[in-house]
Amino acid sequence: MKISVIVVNHNMCMLLKQTLLTLTRACKDIDYELIVIDDASVDKSQKMLQEEFSEAKLILNKATVGVAKARNQGIEQATGEYVLLVNADTISGKKTIEHVLEFMDAHNDAGGVGVRALSPRGNFLSESRTGFTRAWGGLLKLTGLAKYFPKSRLYKNDDTWVEEEEFATTEVDVINGAFMLLRKSVLNKIGPLDERLAMFGHDIDLSFRIRLAGYKNYYFPKTYILNFKNQQNSKLSWGYIRHFYGAMIIFAAKYLLHMPNIKIPGIPQIFAPKYEIER
Template sequence: MQLSVIILNYNVRYFLELCVLSVQNALSTIEGEIIVVDNNSSDDSGEMMKIRFPNVKLIENAANLGFPKGNNIGVDQATGDYICILNPDTVVAEDTFEKLLAFAKTKQDLGIVGCKLIDGAGNFLPESKRGVPTPWVAFTKVMSLYKVFPKSEWFNKYYAQHLSENQTGKVDILVGAFMFMKRELYLEIGGFDENCFMYSDDIDLSYRVLQKEKANYYFHETTVIHYKGESTIKDGTYMRRFQDAMNFFYRKHFKVSVFFSVFMKIGILFFSFVKMFQGRQKIKKTPNSYLLLSNSVDLEKKLSLILQNKIVISDLKKEKMVNSSLQSSKKGTEIILDNNFLSFKESIDIIELLKNRGFTYKIVPKNACFLIGSDNSNERGELIKIE
């Protein structure tokens, strides 16, 4: 077995369906397996998996065991030479794992490999590549010095700005939404530390890989959508867990002064509040118009009734991806990507290509009765059912 993809799910049934579908497509030419670990979701995630994906290994935990333990349970059942820890609110391209396997086989010092992550609007997510948050690096982050001096080596280590988003290279820390590595190495270092419920577990795992004198890599040649924040509501519980997670990492790996400990406590508290308010649902603006990228007249008619708006349908493939509808679409248009018509890679490419044009995006998964997406990385996504 070449690859085992571990997906830990908690109450994101529709994003999970989209994710597993994309992973299935990406494994079509690879000897691989998908293992979904459900942390006692209260939605019908488990039932959906049994009906929609009966051949996928499903592990249903009796309680929410947290990110580290949930993933460790999944890896324990894996048989692949490589594993990929993957969030359920992600969409991978059809060639993502082929490219990563080819890249991994060229590295003798392979630690963890991460890839280029974008949000649902096509914006690059800077946490795709990071530096070790030492006291100094943490200080530059808390004080936003990396923004003031983006070209300074002293201040730009938090988001590993020595590499651009379109440049592959070594980095220290990778994000837990997508971590590709040898299963043997994962087991050797003991997997995720179960003493940390969530949030600093990816930093800790990446750091322990570095301590084994392995190299972590950011790989830019494949792009994955990470909708972010779907498994966690940014409430008071989130704030406390975020504080505990950061304190956990510093206590475990660094000896710091009393002054710095107080400073970090204040900083962590501040950022916890910021993240909590960023995650609050904002008033959703209704799109001015809708552009359906599909060749299904039936889907066009259904969406016109549901959205109570005239849907412009466009067959990009007939027009070789150079389409007058795209060029003439105005800010406020929602682009609906039909996965029965476009591959996930084509959809990701379109979202990334048209970023910052004022568009929003939804994907209609193949053989599904809903469309789903997210307008930015600071709020939960939106689901529209197609009856």
């Protein structure tokens, strides 16, 4: 099995259907398996999955466990050489999966790779390259953990992006969690997603642990996805605040209380990081 495609859904029936249709189209010439975890949806998601994607491995949770644990449920079932974690609101290009597999096969040092993400209107989403939002960047600077993310320009206040950065293949600190292609052997080595980071931050933590284990994360913009960035809860809701900012506290405490053993030369360097760029 070349690749295990894992999608977690919670009450996004229509977006999920589009996502799965584009993923199966992109995998038509690839030896793949599709694993869908429905995290206790109350809409028509489970019925739609059973009727229209019965060939997929379906995990139907009776209670909501969060994205991190649900993804781990899928990883436990995965038999592929690679694992692709995809959000349920993400549209894949026809050749996207084929291209990222070719990239990973050609880069044995890569633990994982992400791609260029666009909004439904075609606008570039900068977090597809940085891997995290401004709020997470602020946390890392405030706690001093930013020195472990030297390729993310956290000490610059420039939020503008030039075409060279958007379209250049480069090593990055963090892979965007909306579309993460991971080497299964690396996952076996570093362990599963941190389930305490139930909704947010587990992708940042996983990317960090990939680098601590001596592998590289890459941004590969020569293919793309469309990301609807569907938000289940309002950013003003207590649920959002609890999960989003709670994840920041958990992440900071995890690495401030036990500083990681760095295996990659140069990670403590704060300024002038070295980038590996392919034209």
